[in-house]
Amino acid sequence: MTSFVEAPPPAELAALRYWWEDLKPGLRWRTSSRTITEADVVQFATYSGDLNRAHVDAEYAAKLPLYGQRLVHGMLVVSYMAGLSTRTLVNQLLEPSLLGLLEVRCQFPAPTFIGDTIAVDIEVVEQKETSKPERGV
Secondary structure (H helix, E strand, O other): OOOOOOOOOHHHHHHOOOOHHHOOOOOEEEOOOEEOOHHHHHHHHHHHOOOOHHHHOHHHHHOOOOOOOOEOOHHHHHHHHHHHHHOOHHHHHHHHHOOOOOOOOOOOOOOOEOOOEEOOEEEOOOOOEOOOOOOEO
């Protein structure tokens, strides 16, 4: 038999939040995932103006020596990474106390193809105090 834990009332949930002090180096989490579709690539090409044939021309991409298929735009992958990141519980708990995102480091160790499913691994690598004690970076 499955047992359930009763959720806290909304007022208590609203009081939950993360602060800068809670983001210790080494804290890691993974987002939910998303599968990239052909429609995503076509729309991104249209919106961004990046109509490179490696992204939008299946016949051309099939002849590419390394991959033989269309590549997903790197910036589309980064955009989805940003969206997936904002949907995490950690981000939602940070929203009331977060002023801005100063840096995102991305690596593309392999190409992303239409039909690939991506998720984001997030890690706090450093915490820096600022000259204003009520703020941190």
